[in-house]
Amino acid sequence: MIRFLESLSSWGGVKRDVVFLILSGLALAVSLIDPALFPIHPAWAAILLCGVPILLEAVIGLVTAFDIKADVLVSIALIASVAIGEIFAAGEVAFIMQLGGLLEELTVARARAGIERLVRLTPRTARRLTEAGEEIISADAVRKGDRLRVLPGETVPVDGFILAGQTSINQAVMTGESLPVDKGPGDEVSSGTVNQFGSFDMEAVRVGEDSSIQRYIRLVQSADAGKAKIVGLADRWATWIVVIALSAALLTWLITGEIIRAVTILVVFCPCALVLATPTAIMAAIGNATRHGFLVREGDALERLSSVTQVTFDKTGTLTQGTPAVTAVCSLDPARTWQEVYRLAAGAEARSEHPLGRAVAACWREEHPGEPLPGSEAFQMLPGRGVQARVDGREVLAGSPALLAERGIPQPPELATRAVPWLEQGCTLICLAADGAAAGFLALADQVRPQAAETIRGVKAAGVTPVLLTGDHENAAHTIARALDIPVYQANCRPEDKLDWIDRSQQAGHPVCMVGDGINDAPALKKALVGVAMGGVGSDIAVDAADIALVNDDLRELPHLLRLSRRMMTTIKYNLTFSMALNFAAILLAITGILNPVVGALVHNAGSVLVIVNSARLLGFRQRGT
Structure with a gap:
């Protein structure tokens, strides 16, 4: 015995x-x-x-x-x-x-591995340029003023600014933006972000514990220290x-x-x-929540959720799909229809690795089922600018307005006037030129989730105020907030900005529930009285930092969770x-x-x-x- x-x-x-x-x-x-x-x-x-x-x-x-x-x-x-x-x-x-x-x-909290995952994001090595050539060193050995080279697919090792080269940087880790950002000489780059296309040389400015990724890790580690x-x-x-x-x-x-x-x-x-x-x-409440698609990771999360007065939403990947789509096509050449502009753009972008280019090709395929993409030849990526290719025998350029200016292609006055409404809605433009003349442009934007409007109405009906906190620019934030009838929003939010907003709100006696999906949302998910992560599309780090994960990403269940608590x-x-x-x-x-x-x-x-x-x-x- x-x-x-x-x-x-x-x-x-x-x-x-x-x-x-x-x-x-x-x-x-x-x-x-x-x-x-x-x-x-x-x-x-x-x-x-x-x-x-x-x-x-x-x-x-x-x-x-x-x-x-x-x-x-x-x-x-x-x-x-x-x-x-x-x-x-x-x-x-x-x-x-x-x-x-x-x-x-x-019902107690489960052990979380979010910090470990973040640490794995920290760059391990860097390419330092010296008089003797290029050498691989530990990222910890980089000193302020060092000249570094970053190749396509590599993680930026420290904070600094670009000296030479054109590229596109995936900044989702720090800002949550769904699209890479084009960078050139003089532009800042942050550690932990990913260089997607072109190589570039940079000068180190903030290194070691002062770098963005290290400051971010400290934010996540300390964000829930005051959570009772x-x-x-x-x-x-x-x-x-x-x-x-x-x-x-x-x-x-x-x-x-x-x-x-x-x-x-x-x-x-x-x-x-x-x-x-x-x-x-x-x-029993956790069992109910599980049937409605929620994984409750913290035992007292529902108890805390019952007292929240505000629900803050991230935009990209939470209220929106997180992937761009073509919302408008405009022709600037009377001799060409908008359908022809769309066709040329889809053909030029067919082999593009840029998310905007892939979105153009994917949307064209979706709208023309069974019809093959136009054939293209002599395709070439132009990092930080766009693409060029020969489509149906025409020389096509597709990319930013700066690309057309560099090639000496005049931009008709109606480009600016007709593009204004789309820019005000937060859209991204792809300008198109064919055979040396401006042909038109495409407007792309992240699409609102079908259930987002119903969710916001349900949150309000539950007596809770919805708030939008996003790393996107003012126009995109305003457009989403207006479309979903969200009364309070803040744009251009870095991770620490979301953290500060939540901290100020809770200090003022307004407990916050944060709903997000990206790595950049992890500090805010921890700082909020309750964090809800989008488990299906969200990053592992966001899910690890949250108290509750929405497994099937159906936001319509969120009002039910508030009432259940x-x-x-x-x-x-x-x-x-x-x-x-x-x-x-x-x-x-x-x-x-x-x-x-x-x-x-x-x-x-x-x-x-x-x-x-x-x-x-x-x-x-x-x-x-x-």
Whole structure:
């Protein structure tokens, strides 16, 4: 038997607790039949397996920090029950308390690997240019003023500015922008961002711990330092419960002279139902949330979510699809239709590696199913500018207005006037020239998710204010906010800007729930009272930093989650009120001698069952009309 218990103790905590509870439950069930059939009362199994850990935890807490928790009163009740021979009562109390402890353990936060993932993003090496040529050095060895070279596909090792070369930089790590940004001499580049196409030379400005990626890692590490963890109410009130229980038991013993009444008071005063009130409701609510596509990673996340007054949304990949699409095609040549401009652009971009180029080709294919892309020859990428190719025998340039200016192609006045409405909506333009003359332009923009508008309406209906925080420029942010009727927005947000906005809001007494998907959202997801990550399209780092992950990316379920969290808190309050009322009623009956320890244990066991049943109703919760 001893070897068996030792082998169980070597298991992981949750598995061991489950086995102990099963064995204890069986022992209590058997003891209800006829304990006299056994040489030792079966309830001793529950006392040893479930009660001894409670006793040890109570003693350690008292000795090391004089920390009075609910387990102190439970320990007193266990010892008193055993002392007067009420073995079943002692075993039953130990079983219920250990069950509540297991449920709480199952709802605690999981270990997160977000910081480790971020550290892996940190560049390891750099190419330093010297008089002797190019050398590979550790990124930590780069010093301010060093001249570095970054090739296509490599990560920028430190912060600095470009000295020579044209390229496109993927800045999603730092800004969340869905599209790479074209860079040239004099433009700044940040560590951790990825060089996509052209090689360039740069001068190091901020290195080591001062670089952007290192500052970002420190933001993520410290962002949740001030996020309060909710303490169990049974433990929060434990000191008063212990004082009241001991006082009532002592007075009853002194007045009546019957120690069994005093022990009964200690047994019925054990906060079993109180301990179960919160974790059972949380577990049921988590089960409900799981059915609606949410993975709740933090045990008290729903409890915190019930108090938020603002929901801040990232734009790219959260409210939008995160991929550009062609929204307009305009011809600037009377001899060409917009369909011909579109066809030439799709042919020129057919072999492009740039996200904008791929978007043009993909949209053309989608709008012309079964029709092959126009053939192209002599294709050439022009990093930071665009592409050139021969399509249907015409020399085609597709890219930025600067590309046309460099090639000496005059831009008609109507280009600026006709492009203004699209630029004001935050669109990106691809200008097209054919055979040395401006032919037209395409406007591309990130597309709003189909369910985004419904989500924003649902959030407002739940009494919460939606807010847009995005790294995109003012026009794009304003367009999305207006389209979705979001009253508050902020554009050009770096990770620290989102962090500061959330911190100011929460300091002002407006708890925030942050919804995001990108690596750049990780600090904000941690800083917010509750972080919700888009689990399907979101980065692993964002999911690791969040309290809740939306697995299927269906934003329409977010209002349900807000309402569920509030219903859960209402259920917890009902549970607490009922359990306390039951305890005080049982105390009065114990004082008068109506209840003995065994019956008292059964009474508050029934109370625990009713608490569990009430919590289980959360599994089927669904707000009417949602």
